[in-house]
């Protein structure tokens with residue numbers, strides 16, 4: 223059955239929703255699913271803007287068949303070639319033998335790398351600032367390399383103000399009928415998923431996102447049509463501001479995430495007490511995360527949200543607890559910066575995790591601060607050491623007030 227939504231007078235969403243995939247990119251859990259967005263413009267020429275994952279190909283083809291009503295598809299604009307969008311391109315080329323393809327030099331290079339056969343299809347290579355008319359609608363193309371692959375571009379429809387933004391402004395979470403941001407309570411339902419999507423998928427490429435935001439600011443944008451998640455038709459500034467903060471590695475909120483690795487509950491007991499002491503000092507934006515039970519994509523997302531991060535780890539095989547170590551390495555991989563840390567270590571003998579976490583933060587991460595009040599636990603934090611927690615809570619409180 224076809225499933226389409228009208229975006230503007232002659233523009234349609236022809237994508238699909240995914241609920242059966244459990245891991246996006248085979249790594250990030252997507253409990254709320256994901257959407258693969260593609261858009262069909264019915265101008266004097268018909269234009270498909272991007273495609274979908276292979277799993278959604280049949281749905282896309284049904285949607286196209288329904289809207290084209292036997293007519294040819296004239297153009298395929300490929301803003302992004304990653305297979306969650308590009309995998310169904312070969313099927314489109316087979317079904318519509320006259321379709322012309324618009325992309326960047328690297329788009330066509332990747333098509334060949336993936337083994338696509340484009341013979342017989344005109345390949346139109348565009349570069350920064352090029353324009354193309356499909357009738358009433360004129361597209362201008364802007365290059366967006368590394369947002370989040372090198373071939374990426376975005377397309378701006380000068381006629382209706384729609385920015386086809388590729389992965390930029392995308393969100394995890396299936397749409398399930400609700401196409402527009404104002405058809406849902408986005409902040410309550412999907413902001414966490416948007417943050418988790420951005421930080422884990424595009425987070426490493428903050429400077430490239432900043433470059434794209436500067437280019438996009440020159441377009442009179444009325445709508446943002448990304449490749450995942452809702453189409454934005456109001457409150458654009460609010461969502462752009464989130465991306466501006468994330469891509470500058472600036473915390474959205476003053477707050478504390480306490481990420482802890484506890485084997486038998488003693489480290490957890492200490493951080494529970496620390497959280498209570500922070501609350502007693504009026505700091506309410508505090509969240510605890512057991513790294514063993516929290517996917518690292520959530521830890522990363524939270525580390526982008528807040529200003530302060532407490533790392534509490536047992537010592538394991540003379541090192542940092544492996545799951546905590548993975549979190550630290552993921553922060554490095556995603557270029558995380560500008561946060562304030564507090565360190566708690568535990569060990570029944572030969573405690574090492576504190577020194578190792580501190581060394582990693584100083585040597586491997588950029589522009590991070592570590593508070594002086596470190597706590598060392600020998601097996602369990604006994605009540606006579608409560609003053610250590612008070613000192614750390616005071617230190618965090620004072621840092622938050624800076």
Ligand code: FEO
Nearest residue numbers: 304306370389449
């Ligand atoms: Fe949604 Fe980079 O692909």
